[in-house]
Amino acid sequence: MTFSICVREEYEDEDGNEQRRFGVAVTTRLPAVGTLCPFVSENGAVATQSLVNVELGERGIEYIDDGLAVEDALRSLLNADDGAENRQLHGVDADGAFTFSGEECHGWYGHREGENYTVAGNLLTGEAVIESVAETYAESDRDAPLAQRLIDALGAGYAEGGDKREELHVQSAALKVRSTEDGDEPYYNDLRVDATETPIQELRETYRLASDGFEQAMARYEEAMEADDLDAADEE
Template sequence: MRHAPGTFSIAARDPDTSTFGAAVTTGTVAVGATCPYVSATAAVVTQSYTNTNHGRDAVARTDEGERLDDVLDERLSADENADYRQVHGVGRDSEFTFTGDECVAWAGHRVGDDYTVGGNMLAGSDVVDATAEAYESTDGDMAERLVSALEAGESAGGDDRGEMSAAILVHAPDPEFYHNLRVDLSADPVSDLRALLTEARRAKDQIRSETDDLFSEYPDEILNFGVKY
């Protein structure tokens, strides 16, 4: 089984709901462990030859009031291996895209209204375009739009080797446990991510129904689980 960096992803913001989200799929395992980062002020994806500190520092510093583009410009300027990186994301008041010269073809990015898309080692530029267009045209909440974007990118050719893992990560004022979903190893991770999102939504309703059966009265707050980032 071959493992090598190669990914397509989307980072997005919904200014109407103060929600930030990222979704990513790749041709190696456990992409959700290293690539997507979100906070109350930003969504960032670091990929190709990933540097997790770029994503971690970016969302932390935007939370402190810095502009995302300034933070990532600074970090990549100081990174002697920047040519091998691909980083993109959105903040409250800025977008950022970077594809290093040594990223494996096809590699590139796109900026849209309130989102960025990037990919490397892809079947072609149609993957990025399809991902972007699906995000723009899909109705629903952030999680729905992100998974639909990955599905469209995969249908357009996806990772040139085929995908092995996929993830979504969402930061919202009202967190749900389906805002942090990972498929770490699968022959069809994007399809499995869709199934996982569907089941997670159903599970939310089931947990409330089961709690109603267990208790005649209970504080609603016990069902506010929050999300681990």
């Protein structure tokens, strides 16, 4: 099921405290990929694809949250999976990364691991797809929001040909980002486009609208939310 990227980043928040964020993004020539493949928490990011086993993503994140290293968590799940050779599974945690592509995945398939990120894909037009995803992310401006840069990375892979099944017109894309900062994640950190013929374009537009909406809401409601009194803001 096409291609995805998982990333880990360290950064300083507005108060100068060290924080960490994780992100995962995926696109495919099938609907509703966001319900199946991407999983993230404040401790890691996992993507499960090819012949999807959702449990690998769900339990993988649970194990990472429980303190198991990503390599140990995902390897143990694959060892217990009779269909492991049909799977692609990859992800990152606070300290490491893991990539796996089973020998029965459909070509072109493969994966790549870089500094603080993993990329994997199957049923692609070629290796250039995941190379472009990886390079675009690696060269991205860390001052820009991670969600935006994940969309850019998907777009680069899509431009290289992406999923080779051109006869499948209904496509989808999704992204998820979580951080160790206190408080709710911005609206634009959990987005899905479930059924479209232009998944990257629509995910980018969804991000733009969600980002604008978040800024507008913060401008209007920030003080009221801190005081836990939204009615007060609407009365102004």
